[in-house]
Amino acid sequence: QTFPHQETQLLQKSYTRKDWQGGYESLTEELDYWIDDIEGEIPPELQGTLFRNGPGLLDINGQRLHHPFDGDGMISRITFTNGRAHFRNRFVQTPGYLEEKKAGKILYRGVFGTQKPGGWLANIFDFKIKHIANTNVIYWGDKLLALWEAAEPYQLNPQSLETLGNEYFNGVLSIGEAFSAHPRIDPSCTQDNGKPCLVNFAIKPGLNTKITIFELNPDGKIIRKKTHSVPGFCFIHDFVITPNYCIFFQNPVKFNPIPFALGISSAGQCIKLLKNQPTRIIVIPRNPEAEAKGVKILETQAGFIFHHVNAFEVENQILIDSICYESLSEVEPKSDYRQTDFDANSPGQLWRFHLNLQDNKVQPQLIDSRCCEFPTIHPNHVGRQYRYLYCGAAHAETGNAPLQGILKIDLESQQKQIWSFAPRGFVGEPIFVPRPNAQQEDDGWVIALVYDAEYHRSDVVILDAKNFQKGVIAKLHLKHHIPYGLHGSFTNQ
Template sequence: MYTEPRSLSQDYSRDDWKRGYLSQHQESEYWLDHLEGDIPPELCGTLFRVGPGLLDINGYPVNHPFDGDGMVCAIAFKDGRAHFRNRFVQTQGFLEEQKAGKPLYRGVFGTQKPGGWLGNIFDTRLKNIANTNVIYWGGKLLALWEAAEPHRLNPHTLETLGLEDLDGVLEEGDAIAAHPHIDPHSQGNHGEPCLVNFAVKPGPSTAITLYEFATSGKLLRQQTRFIPGFAFLHDMAITPNYCIFFQNPVSFNPLPYLLGFRGAAECIEFNPNTSTKIIVIPRDGSGAMNILDAEPCFVFHHANAWEDNGDIYVDSICYNSFPQPTADSDFRDVDFETIPEGQLWNFRLNLEEETVSHQVVESRCCEFPVLHPEKVGRKARYLYMGTTHREQGNAPLQGVMKCDRLTGERQVWSFAPRGFTGEPTFVPHPQGTEEDDGWLLLLMYDAEHHRSDVVIFDAKSVDKGPLARLHLKYHIPYGLHGNFTPE
């Protein structure tokens, strides 16, 4: 009997998956009254999400989704009802390009202006596309992109208010990362919450600046450290005492970028024989930083970190090399089998002995890890993340997974064959007592209806499927990150 080779049998159709990468031009607001199931009445607050809304500029395709102009969604929950709103961030580049009807800027991930390399040579201007994360902090809603300053939005209307210097902390042209972390009980702030974020100035030696902000938005502390070599640092992990970065073993040859052939990120090369450097910086600014050697690997996102018995533990989504699609083909035609999948790894660091060991916690392909906000920087029992339908190999994310780090148990719910997922958000139950008392919220692309759903799970029983599916009127292209605010 003929059996199809495993690599050819699929849990999804590529055409379905691709349609989730069509541009969304509509901006509107409405009540989410077309739904299956019930919205828990105790679920109260707003989920903000962001991602590339446009995958083309007036028909000129972007080279990679990370180059797409940022579009923000706000889903507000109250009294068992939900309201939806989406709006593009009115960045300077977005406004200029929409007017011109063509790309006027190059993208970091390889989008070029028309005119071949001669039309792009030596143009190193960046278009701040505000597409990576959105968070409400210090009374401000901020849309973040790691190579430039935040945009401030009106949290009720999503109207763009302009660039935000965080009350004078950022100087003109300064960048700040798109991965802030909220320490729920900061030692440097009388046990009150604080937001920790960082900025990177890459070069032959790379400067890392750490910022901590009080709930008022006021700067609590700031420090800059220098590490040797080029670094591409997308995310970090925090504990009560440390910020932890993984300096992936990559090098950067900017020539093809400068000459107009490639985007900056396409000039990053993975060095499989060089160790990953784990950089551990004391948050209070005192004392030396530590740089430890670990297995060569590539990490975009950390799930969490904690301190225990003199050791530091870090849970990260780890790739065995830089998961870069080939520069010369459409990202929608990517052969998933040829790029590495993300897996959940745990690293154990000992600063005194300067040693690192690691173990694979979960080999199933996963990305976009999140957890209970009270457990950030502390030993957590549960992690939640996007995952593939299949237990092995790389593929689009079609499910959501709950990992019990204590027992090793897993719960998975998959929307295969026609549903596609991304980052879940954990929302604690207001009267919750256990770590998984709460809900998981997810934007899921439903290819059957070519629209997205806001999906609500009971975090205790992810494997029982959604409590509710709220149908949007149109699709939201696959997004990046977001945050929930109970306000």
């Protein structure tokens, strides 16, 4: 059996590994300047701030981290005002970041393979993991929060990006309690008279896993919090919501903590994907009416999911769009991630899962086989019917490769548009920003950071979401590169 992604091995690549590797260099400086090197024009109606998070350090004073997901969080802030743009970046000042900076060496184990120097003897029975804040950054309830799924959020000053400390939401979150990096904002919550509501979760894995669901009002207060217990170990990075449900995909994995305890490998490396076991889909009611029906667990094919696009209800069905991997190379980092053989790994592909809540059957449907990651949509369509999605995608239609293009999919007509930065550009998560007073779902801009290997620097690129073929409408050249990031958000503030 051959999978379509194996065929491209014969074709010429759209990138070189050396170019791609350039985006995995640390950025140690903290900068603050007006961007004055701009191609095209920033749309004057585009006003607000793009916040981005991601590993800023890939090494501690020359000691390489084993995997980028272990890198300390660095926040970038690009503010658009009256056709101009300002850049600022700062590291989240977690205790681990500060201690390692002072010591000039790795002091902590990471989740994705980073170990203290000195081999297993230096790591055995050390269960402390460095708490970082590198995965997402959101502005909610007048607070800027840097998120990492295994610990509490960090609050930052949204202007200066100074770290203010951990956020516990008036003590509703307890010390050491997790708060995932993938909150979803319900644009109109039925329980709150149509006011927006931020929904997030926390995973406490074990033989049974505790899933806590938090709902926060626009003031940033936790107004609902409930914990559910589900059978088995879970590694759940993201979830989806609808007006009535929170939906989690329990990837079929097993966790063997012994190599971790013995200092041989990190916690994340002890997770293995079970290819012959089904994925469990956990459907948890959000409101009292749905709650009467209880938690439902449905099953579908094996695979691994980090990110979902969106979900919505249609009569007795829930439709969920997600990026699925056939095998799990991202969290099984055996060797040097910079030497990744893209062709040997399976690509993330876009699937739609049709959940029938009547007979509990699930129908998976492949929507696009192109390698893709980091999906986003119009914020008002979260949990609702929607037509357009945007994501990072490989330049080539088949095969597994780094993200070099931005892909738009019209889920109604199946039409696709891609704007590619190949051969020397590498893209991060795109963000859709609606045009003020827009009527149509795709009336707005798609903004992304693109690493340009030719100049070893990053660009902020703005595309017209309606028409990618027009090309980039503005390309803002930064004075430096930004290491490949994870997630971010846009706020009109």
